[in-house]
Amino acid sequence: MSLDDRKLEVLRAIVEDYVETQEPVGSKSLVERHQLGVSPATVRNDMAVLEEEGYIRQPHTSAGRVPTDAGYRLFVDRLSKVKALSPAERRAIERFLIGAVDLDDVVHRTVRLLAQLTRQVAVVQYPSLARSSVRHLELVPISTTRLMLVMIADTGRVEQRLVELPSPVPPDDVTDLRRRVNEKLAGQKLADTPPLVQGLVDDCSPDSRATMACLASVLLETLVERSEERLALAGTANLTRGGVLDFQGTLRPVLEALEEEVILLKLIGDLEPSTTRVRIGDENQIDNLRSASVVSTGYGPGATIVGGLGVLGPTRMDYPGTIATVRAVARYVGDLLAQN
Amino acid sequence: MSLDDRKLEVLRAIVEDYVETQEPVGSKSLVERHQLGVSPATVRNDMAVLEEEGYIRQPHTSAGRVPTDAGYRLFVDRLSKVKALSPAERRAIERFLIGAVDLDDVVHRTVRLLAQLTRQVAVVQYPSLARSSVRHLELVPISTTRLMLVMIADTGRVEQRLVELPSPVPPDDVTDLRRRVNEKLAGQKLADTPPLVQGLVDDCSPDSRATMACLASVLLETLVERSEERLALAGTANLTRGGVLDFQGTLRPVLEALEEEVILLKLIGDLEPSTTRVRIGDENQIDNLRSASVVSTGYGPGATIVGGLGVLGPTRMDYPGTIATVRAVARYVGDLLAQN
């Protein structure tokens, strides 16, 4: 049994009404609020079919219908078109993002903007190191046996690590180290560096070899192994909108999930397709987020993607609006990064 | 009318029971659970006095008593001694903090540790720039008209900013700039730098003056004006412990406050006295945190203080335990920083 156009129209109406009112929607109020051109009884028949197919359900006998995850999914895929942003929103985005002075600033402004526009929890991933190149490596002597290694990536990210040296190294040798390291690594993709770092050690004269080996291990750790992804988060207070009705009673599991960077990265950091991705309820494989949806997308200068951003909210969410906003913000941020 | 010893003992018992059970405590259960050596009726009389003095109150007629903010205050100031940490806790702290590789790592581990031990929301301020000295300034050419300025502070903090130059500058001149800037500023307290930066511009030859002025303005901004304090936060999920009973119904205002860095800094960043500070309910002047208490202290290598840390929870909180934990963690972190 396939769903004819009117049944789909009914589903759309249910989703829209439910998102707006947060209350199960019945056949009568449906025909009142939408021009469906049929009677409540007909709508009821359609609803019975939709329920059988798993797109809607009744919380109790004799309450209205509520969309299921599958219902939202169908709505998102086939029934909604992306809303255009209002001029006010466009202006808000621009106003918010101009004037950012460095990467931290860009990320923080973006995440706050996103939370504010969507009125949901926003997450922004810093440009991924895995997709960056080395712009410059700096070695700063802290003491004779300690260096601070500073890595500046082309995306603007800066990572630093302390290096404990096996033996004292005079300043001139540090200069030499710095030159050698940069000659070899500057401009390279981080992912390509491991063999090059090994090469650095191999090419070393025996007397400076121990030092370089030590530096190399920290380099590898910084550039690759522990190439830690960073995140910014904002708008957690938005979880409390709509009472505790969303999220089935407690915010607890959601708040817990939001504290796990690993989880968040899984949600927004999966950057394969460059299109906007929507994960509804169970679709994001995380128990704690059964009643949450995530809208995410990649961003980056031009067509390349260097990181992900997105928002998290109740499954009962304004998908068209949220999708539009997430996309728009991602594009603006990409443009901003392209200017550097 | 002053409070005799037994009345104080009654207050202590009320606070302890209420913190544990989260329910208003009556005269009968009080004498059952504590060896007060008097009858419920006597306790009732004492409670009437305590209520008149504003230390406890009844949610409704014929419910037990609940401590007021003033009651908690008295309890903290005069009735409780700091609990000793269990060996297990000590071990947890050590295990958690060894192995931290850089400042970011230290701060993140600390904030998570604190949240876990106290089972509350933890806040850690990064070492304040205002109390740091410049260890090194690095200038990295991005293009001929762009430099990246990287400032490394003695506390391990690293700040970076982009500098747009008025005219192209060749690499050799950058080396020269770097030397001049470091000669003047390295080792100086950030707070003392403004006149020195001005001096740098004044001492400049006319042809490089424009460049230096430009650099100087960014320097000033980075070092002083926008010497932004950074924070780490963890354990927000702990707010949901004890149901929504704490925080009078909604977490909303609390979550909102936690998003405002300015507010958090006011709470934990006020470092005048080096002792642990407890702010109960109204005492922290923030409307949104009427029903929250904050326990905070400063930390730093040795006796100096470079930043603040603390926890936030319901006024109904285990003060002695929390205070002990916050102090212990602060001391461990200080020791850790002293090793650098």
Place this chain on the structure above:
DNA sequence: ACTGGCACTCTGTCGTTACGAGTGCCAGAG
């Protein structure tokens, strides 16, 4: 294929009642 009508089911609300915890007060004992 759609519609109007009707019986049914369930939830939420409202008043009533009964109960229990806890109090304040008072008179009496040490």
Place this chain on the structure above:
DNA sequence: CTCTGGCACTCGTAACGACAGAGTGCCAGT
């Protein structure tokens, strides 16, 4: 003067039943 036991009172809460309202499913009719 302080403490205690007793007693009447208050008030929130749980339990109960009745009721109204929303919404449904089904069926016969157009």
